Amino acid sequence: MNFQYWHPQMEKMDRTELQAFQLGSLRKTLSGALKTDFYGRRLAEAGIAGADSVKSLDDIKRIPFTTKEDLRSAFPYGMLAVSREDVLRLHASSGTTGVPTTIYFNRNDIASWTGLVARSIFSTGCDSRDVFQNMITYGLFTGGLGFHYGAEEIGMFVIPSGSGNTSRQFRMMQDFGTTVVHATPSFLLHVESRMSEEGVARDSISLKRAFAGAEPYSEDTRRRIEELLRIDVFNSYGLSEMNGPGVAFECQCKNGMHLWEDAFLAEIIDPDTLETLPDGESGELVLTTLLREAMPVLRYRTRDITAFYTEPCPCGRVHRRIRRIKGRSDDMLIINGVNVFPSQIEDVVMGIKEAGNNYLIVVEKDGFLDRLTVKTEVSAGIFKDDDARPLNALRENIRRTLQNSITVNPRVELVESNSLPVSEGKAKRVLDKRPKDI
Ligand code: AMP
Numbered sequence: 163m164n165f166q167y168w169h170p171q172m173e174k175m176d177r178t179e180l181q182a183f184q185l186g187s188l189r190k191t192l193s194g195a196l197k198t199d200f201y202g203r204r205l206a207e208a209g210i211a212g213a214d215s216v217k218s219l220d221d222i223k224r225i226p227f228t229t230k231e232d233l234r235s236a237f238p239y240g241m242l243a244v245s246r247e248d249v250l251r252l253h254a255s256s257g258t259t260g261v262p263t264t265i266y267f268n269r270n271d272i273a274s275w276t277g278l279v280a281r282s283i284f285s286t287g288c289d290s291r292d293v294f295q296n297m298i299t300y301g302l303f304t305g306g307l308g309f310h311y312g313a314e315e316i317g318m319f320v321i322p323s324g325s326g327n328t329s330r331q332f333r334m335m336q337d338f339g340t341t342v343v344h345a346t347p348s349f350l351l352h353v354e355s356r357m358s359e360e361g362v363a364r365d366s367i368s369l370k371r372a373f374a375g376a377e378p379y380s381e382d383t384r385r386r387i388e389e390l391l392r393i394d395v396f397n398s399y400g401l402s403e404m405n406g407p408g409v410a411f412e413c414q415c416k417n418g419m420h421l422w423e424d425a426f427l428a429e430i431i432d433p434d435t436l437e438t439l440p441d442g443e444s445g446e447l448v449l450t451t452l453l454r455e456a457m458p459v460l461r462y463r464t465r466d467i468t469a470f471y472t473e474p475c476p477c478g479r480v481h482r483r484i485r486r487i488k489g490r491s492d493d494m495l496i497i498n499g500v501n502v503f504p505s506q507i508e509d510v511v512m513g514i515k516e517a518g519n520n521y522l523i524v525v526e527k528d529g530f531l532d533r534l535t536v537k538t539e540v541s542a543g544i545f546k547d548d549d550a551r552p553l554n555a556l557r558e559n560i561r562r563t564l565q566n567s568i569t570v571n572p573r574v575e576l577v578e579s580n581s582l583p584v585s586e587g588k589a590k591r592v593l594d595k596r597p598k599d600i
Pocket residue numbers: 255256257304374375376377378379397398399400401402403406464466486487490496501
């Protein structure tokens with residue numbers, strides 16, 4: 163295989179050099195963090211008065227973890243380390259209730275993020291001759307602009323098609339000779355099935371590669387997309403708290419995702435004991451930003467379960483690879499790429515006085531896409547009425563309020579009270595019927 167490197171020096175330096183770079187960056191990050199209201203207090207409580215108190219990478223263990231709740235508690239500017247005039251852009255995590263998780267970027271942050279995405283894309287074998295169609299949501303979600311900037315940096319011809327509009331997507335592929343796409347794995351399967359339905363010949367498009375991420379999928383699903391579309395599929399991992407895409411990405415070898423360790427200091431912990439686990443063991447990924455200036459985040463608990471591969475990759479990159487994300491250590495659902503917490507749904511249902519106390523969240527596949535149904539109990543009286551209007555109005559009210567809160571459009575089913583299963587002990591309110599292999 164012919165390997166190519168966007169930033170050879172950063173990608174192929176030796177481990178000792180990388181660790182020295184990480185330590186220097188960690189200290190800089192700490193100095194920045196200490197300027198923020200949130201970390202100023204947090205680090206003082208942990209006895210970390212200045213960046214000098216971190217003498218080795220191992221000292222990171224003295225720094226307290228940061229959680230999503232911390233990010234919310236610091237909203238809007240409690241974690242901002244630069245002046246507001248220096249902020250260039252914000253992004254927010256998908257599926258947040260009430261208080262969003264907001265991330266700020268200054269000019270250097272946008273540049274370093276763009277560099278990481280460019281490096282990721284380039285490592286799959288793409289170059290400036292490629293035509294890239296970004297079939298993912300633009301806007302606050304990081305997958306749109308993040309990939310867009312990275313692909314432009316390489317000099318690719320970029321089509322910001324956004325998600326949805328399936329028939330138009332493959333028409334654009336035909337019109338512009340798209341060679342690479344970025345999408346969720348479910349959307350890729352959906353596009354393929356619509357192409358078959360509409361009799362679009364595979365040979366009428368020039369697609370060679372796809373970057374698939376934003377939601378978990380299995381190796382079998384990857385293979386299925388590859389066979390159906392006759393392309394190479396590369397796994398892409400990121401989260402808005404760590405910029406978005408460009409945290410970990412598969413290279414041409416497609417054997418796990420290189421986590422860019424010059425930009426993120428990674429640890430794997432046991433989510434129960436919070437102890438750091440040795441390389442190779444499966445646990446929760448914890449990440450510290452090393453390059454971010456506007457909003458440094460220290461020891462962020464991603465809740466994503468993975469493990470490091472211990473053997474080096476044939477491509478020669480120093481950055482260790484993580485395994486496909488196996489699941490989460492919390493109850494977050496990912497519905498068509500959007501993060502949804504069951505508690506958000508509960509907040510909405512409980513906030514509507516006509517809705518009963520019991521509800522059930524059902525997630526299943528409709529074709530290749532996810533479908534969310536919220537079954538809500540309502541008092542029996544409402545069903546007896548000959549007039550269906552109050553029932554329809556209530557259903558629509560719940561649907562609209564839910565959609566505003568979680569951004570996913572759910573189906574709402576109203577059922578009679580006491581008709582949903584009542585479990586003893588901890589209520590089981592989520593029924594995820596999606597097969598593990600989509
Ligand atoms: P967001 O902050 O909205 O970008 O969502 C980030 C979350 O999406 C991560 O914490 C993961 O749970 C999930 N995610 C992103 N990429 C992948 C991937 N390639 N495989 C599995 N889960 C992913």
